[in-house]
Amino acid sequence: MSLPIVDDSLPPADTRPHLFGLRAPQLVSVLQALGVDCSEAEARRVLGRVISEGNDELRTMKKPVRTAVRTALDQLLRRDRLPVQERVKDDVDGFEKLLLRLDDGAFVECVKIPLLKKGCFTVCLSSQVGCAMGCVFCATGRLGLTRHLHAWEIVAQLVAVRDSLQSGERITGAVFMGQGEPLHNYDDVIAAARVLSDPTGGRIEAGNISISTVGLVPQMHRFALEGHKFRIVVSLHSAIEAKRKTLVPIAKTWSLTDIAGAIRALHQSSKDRVTVAFCLMSGVNTGDDEVLALQALLPDVPLRINLIDVNDARPVAEGGFAPPSSSELGALLDALQALGQPVVRRYSGGKQKQAACGMLASTQLES
Ligand code: SF4
Numbered sequence: 001m002s003l004p005i006v007d008d009s010l011p012p013a014d015t016r017p018h019l020f021g022l023r024a025p026q027l028v029s030v031l032q033a034l035g036v037d038c039s040e041a042e043a044r045r046v047l048g049r050v051i052s053e054g055n056d057e058l059r060t061m062k063k064p065v066r067t068a069v070r071t072a073l074d075q076l077l078r079r080d081r082l083p084v085q086e087r088v089k090d091d092v093d094g095f096e097k098l099l100l101r102l103d104d105g106a107f108v109e110c111v112k113i114p115l116l117k118k119g120c121f122t123v124c125l126s127s128q129v130g131c132a133m134g135c136v137f138c139a140t141g142r143l144g145l146t147r148h149l150h151a152w153e154i155v156a157q158l159v160a161v162r163d164s165l166q167s168g169e170r171i172t173g174a175v176f177m178g179q180g181e182p183l184h185n186y187d188d189v190i191a192a193a194r195v196l197s198d199p200t201g202g203r204i205e206a207g208n209i210s211i212s213t214v215g216l217v218p219q220m221h222r223f224a225l226e227g228h229k230f231r232i233v234v235s236l237h238s239a240i241e242a243k244r245k246t247l248v249p250i251a252k253t254w255s256l257t258d259i260a261g262a263i264r265a266l267h268q269s270s271k272d273r274v275t276v277a278f279c280l281m282s283g284v285n286t287g288d289d290e291v292l293a294l295q296a297l298l299p300d301v302p303l304r305i306n307l308i309d310v311n312d313a314r315p316v317a318e319g320g321f322a323p324p325s326s327s328e329l330g331a332l333l334d335a336l337q338a339l340g341q342p343v344v345r346r347y348s349g350g351k352q353k354q355a356a357c358g359m360l361a362s363t364q365l366e367s
Pocket residue numbers: 131132133134135138139140141142178179180181214358
């Protein structure tokens with residue numbers, strides 16, 4: 001399939017504020033700045049209708065807002081959805097990837113992930129068009145960064161996924177693990193996460209929203225200081241400095257010692273375990289030396305260790321990495337047991353449709 005990244009037949013940019021990026025106090029302020037008086041109760045009703053219920057029709061609300069507010073919303077703000085350009089479902093595991101078209105003609109992907117609990121889903125969200133981090137095992141990293149997403153464009157991904165739910169189904173979690181390094185786009189990612197967890201927004205529990213980072217140390221400290229209830233997942237990939245530098249270019253800016261300091265700050269802020277993640281690559285980061293290095297790096301912090309296999313399907317395979325063999329994995333799991341920290345094997349689904357971790361760039365890469 002071949003898709004353009006930029007469409008040269010675009011209508012003029014619509015710069016009106018979008019409801020998807022707002023919570024009630026912000027909507028009141030936005031309208032006030034436009035000279036329209038709106039109460040917070042009205043703002044809550046509007047956002048609950050548009051974001052939580054996914055219903056754009058404001059005239060038929062049980063308790064309507066005043067005509068002046070509705071007219072202002074119709075004329076001065078947006079509440080349109082991002083068009084779904086393509087939707088592909090992996091029949092093996094039910095993962096479904098959606099390709100959304102942005103106003104500027106760029107595309108962004110999100111994934112609907114079925115959970116073990118029947119009728120419950122997590123949505124995997126992108127935070128940027130492309131990514132600047134250049135991790136060597138990741139297809140998105142090969143694209144480079146085009147731009148950050150606005151908060152509303154992130155929430156629009158949830159809305160697009162939720163539009164496809166059947167009666168009785170719901171989204172109970174969100175992970176910022178799609179295209180982009182979420183903490184590189186800190187303000188919009190946090191704004192979007194707040195909408196996702198708001199009673200007038202996505203209504204997802206804050207503790208069920210995970211934000212990954214490959215190790216942007218200043219932003220990790222900021223997150224800890226701000227005391228968010230969302231969870232941070234620190235993608236270490238290796239606890240050995242020299243090796244990490246070959247896998248994750250940003251490791252040349254912030255050392256593992258810097259990252260360990262930020263992880264301590266996150267633990268002190270949340271009083272909870274901090275999740276560290278490893279994308280497992282055969283012969284690269286599966287040996288005992290990794291376990292010993294992790295123990296030496298963070299002996300004093302309760303961790304949760306997430307392990308996910310690198311993808312061996314195109315286009316990730318072009319990076320030359322393979323997932324660990326079962327004996328390699330067994331030995332690693334045995335060694336990790338000695339740490340006494342919980343280890344979670346994460347399933348990387350959606351491979352058949354290039355919806356799995358590290359594959360969210362396939363469409364553009366193949367164009
Ligand atoms: S793994 Fe994440 S941070 Fe690294 S290049 Fe891919 S999208 Fe960016």
